[in-house]
Amino acid sequence: SQHSQSVLLVDDSAFFRNMLAPVLKAAGYRVRTAPTAQEGLAALRAQSFDVVLTDIEMPDMNGFEFAEVIRSDTNLGAMPIIGLSALVSPAAIERGRQAGFHDYVAKFDRPGLIAALKEQTAGAAGASELNRAAA
Secondary structure, X not given: OOOOXXXXXXXXXXXXXXXXXXXXXXXXXXXXXXXXXXHHHHHHHHOOXXXXXXXXXXXXXXXXXXXXXXXXXXXXXXXXXXXXXXXXXXXXXXXXXXXXXXXXXXXOOHHHHHHHHHHHHOHHHHHHHHHHHHO
């Protein structure tokens, strides 16, 4: 039996943490939340996650800076990171790509968020299923 994928959700807004965590849990993910990028980093270094969801607009360390720190950490460098933002503009998407995001999703786009998570956590099993479906 495959363990459910674990997600670290980093967002300074309790409103969004409380809105998104149940959505992620309902989609079958185990969720840990952190209110700051620093706490997110501490969580990443303490336990393993399959994917990180991070808000962009945060005080102290924003989502882009957070992603850059993850990318520069040898143990975390391959971690899939999905950026969450109220505003998804071409400039922001480009900035996210440079920071090392795998995907960038609007906060209120729940189907898009779940689809992005599924894509980033598919792993080998998911890939073989897709190949069989395509065959």
